[in-house]
Amino acid sequence: MTTMAADPAAAYPGYLECLEEADEYAAVEVATGLLEAGVPAERVLLDLVAPAQAEVGERWARNEWSVAQEHAATHISERVVAAIAAYVDPRPTRGRIVVACMDGEWHALPARLVAEVLRLRGWQVTFLGASVPAAHLVSYLHRYDAHAVALACALPLRLPYAHRMIEACRRSDVPVVVGGRGFGADGRWAGVLGVPWAPDAPDAADLLADERVLRAAPPARLDHLADDEYASLVKRRGELIDRALADLRERVPSVRDYTPAQLDSTISDLGYIVDFLAAALYVDDETLFTEFVDWLVDILTSRNVPASAVGLTLDHYGQQLRDFPRAARFLDRAGALLAGGSGTPNR
Structure with missing residues (x-):
């Protein structure tokens, strides 16, 4: 592979074309080729898969792609993430982090990307996927000892549900960090709900590593x-x-x-x-x-x-x-x- 092809930015146009053509095998080859060329897995996830998936969403919003095309591309991105995880196969050296999407939240790929970055950082990650009911999440936390919970929300209309899930986790004495555009581009609504917010996967990893910050979240501001x-x-x-x-x-x-x-x-x-x-x-x-x-x-x-x-x-x-x-x-x-x-x- 050439030096240019070993750069996620250079590989991006070809990878996006694979998504457009619904060519799963070629997309996986692009990602694994970068890994074989020595590009860190975290960069492949964040500099190739994540921006390509964002573009998929934008093309749907502009009515350039149908729902079917968007679903096909998302499925391929999920397969690519799985291939990257299998290629690297890191072993955990730190505690358990539970990653989940809010109840009613079906955009699971961004949360999956966070889960894989945390796994690369040494955490033992349990990814519960899309639309996890609060009661089921709490039941899981009671059964397994978790260092923290990372909750994802892509749509602001889920914020009331997010608050209930956050409070349910805290009643189980498990700290929470949240992420996703559902909390605002600057995380301002996370502040209203009184929970630490991370703008991206690396920042989430840094937050989760600092237990003092996790447990020092200010109270929610919901007197209104x-x-x-x-x-x-x-x-x-x-x-x-x-x-x-x-x-x-x-x-x-x-x-x-x-x-x-x-x-x-x-x-x-x-x-x-x-x-x-x-x-x-x-x-x-x-x-x-x-x-x-x-x-x-x-x-x-x-x-x-x-x-x-x-x-x-x-x-x-x-x-x-x-x-x-x-x-x-x-x-x-x-x-x-x-x-x-x-x-x-x-x-």
Whole structure:
């Protein structure tokens, strides 16, 4: 292998082409070829597999790749990670770390990358995978002695579940470190929940090695939940979605002619708006909601769905939740930003 090919950055375009062509064997060869050329396994994981998978997600978001293509590429990336782990096969010299995704969180590959980096750093790692219920995680911790738990969250709407899992682990006297974009690009929502946050796998490894920092996490800052807006919104979720769909059918006649698939997608989007609003209420941060609305508009626009439908839904939810001061403020702010971007008034 040439010197250039022994650089993950130089190998990246070819590796991404393997994902695009769904060529599992060639992708594995690229990764193992780097290892054979002396590139450390951690670099292959973090400088080749991780950025390629991020690009896969971006191509789906831009509607350049279908869900099927994204799933195929993710499967290949998982096979590549397994091949790297088998090639290196490190032996543990440190305690057990349990790595898991939040309940309802199905984006397991980033957590798997963290698990493998920790394994390379000498930890005995148990990777529990995607969507681990809190009760099952606690039961596992009671059975096996763990130095710490590393929890991954890719989507902010899972933050309320994340807090419950964090507290459940702490009641078992097991420290927790969290990671993933679900806690914010700068980890700000981890701070609200009172838990150490790592932006990447190497930082997670450093955090887990410092037990003093792990056990010195500040308390959660959730006094705002006393207003009961979050709990009340969650209880009204089904009703809000049903009414929003009826409102869209009334105000956008073309919705009445949607195919079953289009209708399912619309209902899912209506639900996501409620769920992200609830998560924003939980951490009391309107930017969580406004950033989601901006992302949703980009996704819909790339799929030729008019962004005006989002504005109509924000308007409807604002009217339904006018007795929820924080929720109404978040909806108004998102609507104003949407109107500023589209040039169409929200109200």
